[in-house]
Amino acid sequence: MPELSTVNAIDYAMILLYFGIIIWVGVYAARKNEGTDDFFKAGGQVPWFMAGVSNWVSGFSAFMFVAAAGYTYKNGTSAALLFTSAFWAYLLGYKYFAPMWRRARIQAPLEFLTRRFSASTTYFFTVCSIPIQVVGLAQGLYILAIFVSAAVGLDTETFNVVGLTLSGLQMTMLVIGVVMIVYSVIGGLWGAVLSDAVQGVVILVVSILILPISLNYLGGQESGMFAGFHRLVADLPSEYLWPHGDPTNPLFLGSYIFSMILGYNVAWHLVQRYNSVPTERDAKKMALLCAFLSLFGPLLWILPVMASKLIFPEIALLWPNLEAPEEASFVSLAMLLLPHGMIGFVVAAILSATLGHANDAFNWLSAAITKDVYVPMRKSLGLPQANDHHQMRSAQVFMLIVGVLGVGFAFFIAKLGGAFEFNLKYFSMVMPSMLMPVMLGIIYRKTPWWSGMACLIAGVVTTFTLFGLDLFPNDVYPRNVIGTAVSTTLVFVISAFFYREDDPRSAEAIKLDRDLRTPVEEEPGQTDPAAMQVYGMVGNVCFVLAVVLLGCTLLPATDVAPASINAIGAVILLIFGWALRRLAKVKVE
Numbered sequence: 001m002p003e004l005s006t007v008n009a010i011d012y013a014m015i016l017l018y019f020g021i022i023i024w025v026g027v028y029a030a031r032k033n034e035g036t037d038d039f040f041k042a043g044g045q046v047p048w049f050m051a052g053v054s055n056w057v058s059g060f061s062a063f064m065f066v067a068a069a070g071y072t073y074k075n076g077t078s079a080a081l082l083f084t085s086a087f088w089a090y091l092l093g094y095k096y097f098a099p100m101w102r103r104a105r106i107q108a109p110l111e112f113l114t115r116r117f118s119a120s121t122t123y124f125f126t127v128c129s130i131p132i133q134v135v136g137l138a139q140g141l142y143i144l145a146i147f148v149s150a151a152v153g154l155d156t157e158t159f160n161v162v163g164l165t166l167s168g169l170q171m172t173m174l175v176i177g178v179v180m181i182v183y184s185v186i187g188g189l190w191g192a193v194l195s196d197a198v199q200g201v202v203i204l205v206v207s208i209l210i211l212p213i214s215l216n217y218l219g220g221q222e223s224g225m226f227a228g229f230h231r232l233v234a235d236l237p238s239e240y241l242w243p244h245g246d247p248t249n250p251l252f253l254g255s256y257i258f259s260m261i262l263g264y265n266v267a268w269h270l271v272q273r274y275n276s277v278p279t280e281r282d283a284k285k286m287a288l289l290c291a292f293l294s295l296f297g298p299l300l301w302i303l304p305v306m307a308s309k310l311i312f313p314e315i316a317l318l319w320p321n322l323e324a325p326e327e328a329s330f331v332s333l334a335m336l337l338l339p340h341g342m343i344g345f346v347v348a349a350i351l352s353a354t355l356g357h358a359n360d361a362f363n364w365l366s367a368a369i370t371k372d373v374y375v376p377m378r379k380s381l382g383l384p385q386a387n388d389h390h391q392m393r394s395a396q397v398f399m400l401i402v403g404v405l406g407v408g409f410a411f412f413i414a415k416l417g418g419a420f421e422f423n424l425k426y427f428s429m430v431m432p433s434m435l436m437p438v439m440l441g442i443i444y445r446k447t448p449w450w451s452g453m454a455c456l457i458a459g460v461v462t463t464f465t466l467f468g469l470d471l472f473p474n475d476v477y478p479r480n481v482i483g484t485a486v487s488t489t490l491v492f493v494i495s496a497f498f499y500r501e502d503d504p505r506s507a508e509a510i511k512l513d514r515d516l517r518t519p520v521e522e523e524p525g526q527t528d529p530a531a532m533q534v535y536g537m538v539g540n541v542c543f544v545l546a547v548v549l550l551g552c553t554l555l556p557a558t559d560v561a562p563a564s565i566n567a568i569g570a571v572i573l574l575i576f577g578w579a580l581r582r583l584a585k586v587k588v589e
Contacts, residue, residue, distance in 0.1 A: 005336070006153060011341065018344075018348035065349070072302050076241060076309070077243055078244055089257075090294055103520055111371060112441075125434070134409055177406070198541050206342075207300035217311065217336075218307050228307070231310070236309060255481040280520045315328065334346040337561055340557075365398075365399075366395040370395040374386070428477050436459060437451070437452040446499050447492060447498075449503075454495055458491040536585075545570075545573050
């Protein structure tokens with residue numbers, strides 16, 4: 001088995017530099033937040049290209065580089081069927097959901113539920129969302145901390161913090177969680193978009209490099225990457241090169257794609273992104289860009305992970321402390337084939353992916369709690385109406401509370417099997433019940449005010465009934481998704497028979513129906529030229545990272561991981577930085 005490099009002081013410095021950049025981005029973004037419109041939807045002025053990259057990156061997390069990499073290591077090309085399926089979801093978004101969400105004319109995502117159903121529906125969904133998001137955040141943080149603590153050698157260490165003894169894993173969760181909370185609370189959606197853009201650059205550079213480097217290693221230094229690709233095809237088992245297992249099961253694949261359609265079209269962080277761009281046309285461009293990135297982006301890391309099957313045939317020997325050692329396949333490649341400096345870059349990339357994913361959850365949930373629970377509650381208690389500044393500060397407090405709960409729960413969450421399996425089971429139990437009423441409600445608008453809550457309750461009852469009876473134990477994922485989809489749709493259809501147009505509680509839904517049929521008019525000068533300057537900020541970050549990587553070329557290196565890789569990474573960053581700086585100077589109509 002090849003011997004892996006260990007993280008050294010230079011790599012730690014790269015990780016700390018990344019943390020510093022992310023917090024600085026949050027401070028930079030805070031200057032753009034003059035009120036809730038800026039904090040929750042960036043004033044509707046995010047350039048479509050940056051919004052698209054941000055949205056694509058927010059779909060990543062440590063899950064993609066850890067759990068999904070582990071699935072790829074075990075199953076080969078079957079992973080491509082699953083992890084490129086967001087392409088179909090975004091195409092549907094381009095054709096239908098992107099313009100619909102722009103036409104909904106909402107500020108906070110869950111305001112849609114108030115317009116479509118009722119204020120009580122929004123309150124009900126928000127309260128139900130809080131524990132789901134806290135558990136999801138904790139699970140993501142736990143997966144990330146397992147990887148980071150092992151990668152940087154902290155998994156066997158202990159730390160004393162204010163009288164408490166923390167394991168290396170707990171210390172990792174605490175540090176990452178604090179950074180995640182700080183930049184999310186400070187920056188709002190502008191902070192999320194800008195940090196996602198920085199994260200997108202980091203992820204793209206690492207992904208672009210790891211593919212040819214891993215193939216070149218397989219082929220040998222003299223034969224090169226084409227020989228490596230030939231060896232990949234020749235030496236891997238034939239079943240590994242053709243889809244097999246769950247992804248070839250029509251029920252499983254259909255359920256997975258349907259889940260992607262839900263998650264990438266009616267999830268609240270997507271709603272927020274579609275409303276952060278200036279025009280309806282920009283929202284469609286954003287969806288199309290995400291479709292392209294979702295089709296080709298995953299291939300950049302699927303092929304290298306398949307190569308790791310040959311490079312590390314007994315990967316458990318390298319990671320004896322991990323319950324699912326195959327989930328370290330991507331980081332193993334990085335620690336074998338990349339020089340110091342770039343290794344820190346990879347750890348930062350995986351950190352950045354999860355931080356961006358968590359930030360989106362923070363942002364939409366704090367918006368919902370503030371706009372749809374806190375403000376109405378103050379009114380019902382007879383308290384003075386909260387002004388815009390008060391609402392923004394309240395949202396930051398709620399974001400802080402949710403973040404602290406998530407970090408705290410991560411200390412206690414038990415890891416059930418591999419992360420990929422846990423993710424499938426957990427989200428198949430909660431996501432369809434929460435999102436089916438939203439999708440049905442935006443497609444068909446003539447159901448009574450209580451239909452959304454009835455659908456959610458029906459979905460939850462169905463899921464836990466199937467779970468309790470342990471029906472179809474070999475098809476848990478499709479069982480949960482299909483069962484919930486059928487029950488919620490059935491309740492929604494039945495509720496339509498109780499719809500009354502003359503009911504005063506239907507008035508807002510009728511207005512929403514009219515809005516959804518009316519395109520949002522584009523006005524001259526609707527796009528603020530100053531918003532384009534954010535490209536320049538991200539370009540400057542690229543230049544800083546490029547200079548640091550160039551400095552790393554002076555460090556000692558090995559034949560397997562030459563310092564020239566840092567130089568190539570620096571050149572890519574310089575190109576990105578130059579292009580972004582040029583884009584910042586483009587005049588908008």
